Structures are given as structure tokens and as C-alpha cells.
């Protein structure tokens with residue numbers, strides 16, 4: 001097996017210049033996200049979501065980005081899960097995308113809010129019926145005795161909702177929006193001299209771009 005300490009890539013695909021990035025980081029994100037979509041990545045919208053306990057202990061996991069706009073970056077989850085509970089008490093999060101094929105990373109930090117019930121309803125009902133039932137079947141992040149518990153829950157729900165066309169959204173399942181105050185675009189460059197441009201949100205609502213040392 002190859003020695004882990006010998007694993008390294010030299011990044012040569014591109015660069016990131018202050019003069020050519022968009023002055024609005026959401027527009028810059030849209031450009032990069034489109035390029036990720038065009039690059040045949042398996043899950044271009046997969047992102048690491050970091051949250052923290054009220055006393056500052058970090059936790060992280062992958063979730064799927066389900067929308068973004070000037071208002072922020074949206075994902076869906078169980079509000080009673082570990083992340084959900086942490087975000088309700090300590091509503092700050094960090095998101096990280098790695099698009100390794102493009103030699104790119106994006107980091108987003110900000111305050112978090114719950115989506116309105118109507119927004120969560122709309123997304124919930126756009127999901128396949130099986131996924132809707134799974135949201136009911138799974139008490140996300142709770143310890144369960146075995147896999148059968150899940151399958152029994154799901155089978156009972158299938159019976160319960162067999163004649164129902166519109167399955168109600170569980171009140172404990174919905175979206176969160178990360179409202180960014182900082183977004184970093186990272187482009188790998190040769191010999192570890194990578195490009196890092198960070199947009200900081202100013203008090204007046206404008207974004208300021210700074211270059212950070214790699």
C-alpha cells in the first residue's frame with residue numbers, strides 16, 4: 001500500500017483573480033456551482049455541515065444543498081437530530097464543499113434560521129413518496145435496537161398512508177437556511193501556492209473581497 005504521507009496532488013487547472021471574480025459571492029457561487037454541475041461529479045451538492053454544542057464542541061456531517069439565493073444556503077433535516085438540536089440552541093454553522101475534480105473548495109459561515117413551514121412543506125411534497133415516509137420512520141440520531149425497527153416503522157407507515165396521496169410533513173422535519181457573513185473560494189495552484197479569496201459581509205450590506213495566504 002502506498003504511504004499515506006506520500007499522497008499529494010499538484011493543482012494546475014486554474015487560478016482565481018480579484019479582477020475576474022464577481023463582486024457578489026452568491027453570483028460567484030452560482031458560477032462555480034454550475035461548473036460543478038457540468039463536471040459530472042457524483043454529488044455536487046454534497047457539503048460538510050459543521051455545527052456546535054452550546055459549549056462550543058464542534059460536530060460535522062454531510063448534507064445536501066437544496067437551494068441557494070441572496071437569502072442563503074438551504075438544506076433539509078430532522079429538527080430533533082443532533083445537528084437540528086444544536087442549531088436550535090446555537091444557530092451558527094459552517095458549510096464546506098470539496099469539488100476535487102475542479103481542485104476547488106468553498107467555505108461558508110453564518111447564522112442559521114429555520115425555513116418557514118410553507119417552504120418546508122413545498123420541498124417535502126416535492127420528494128418521492130418513499131422519502132416522505134422515511135422522514136416519518138426515522139427518529140434521526142436516536143439509538144435504535146436494530147435495522148428491523150426502521151423497516152417495521154416504514155411498513156406500518158406504508159399501510160397507514162396507502163390510500164393517502166398527500167402525506168403530511170412531520171413538524172420536526174424541515175429546512176434550515178445558512179445566511180452567510182463570509183464565503184471563501186479556494187482554487188488549488190501548483191506547489192501549494194493556492195488562491196484564496198474571501199468575501200466578508202460589511203455592516204452596510206456590501207461584500208468586501210480579501211485575499212488570504214494559502
Ligand SMILES: Cc1cc2nc3c(=O)[nH]c(=O)nc-3n(C[C@H](O)[C@H](O)[C@H](O)COP(=O)(O)O)c2cc1C
Nearest residue numbers: 043046061062063064076077078081082083084141
Ligand atoms: C451524501 C450524503 C448526503 C446526505 N444528505 C443529508 C441531508 O440532506 N440531510 C440530512 O439530515 N442528512 C443527510 N445525510 C446524513 C448525515 O450525514 C447524517 O448522518 C445525519 O443527518 C445525522 O446527523 P446528526 O446526527 O449529526 O444530526 C447525508 C449523508 C450523505 C453521505
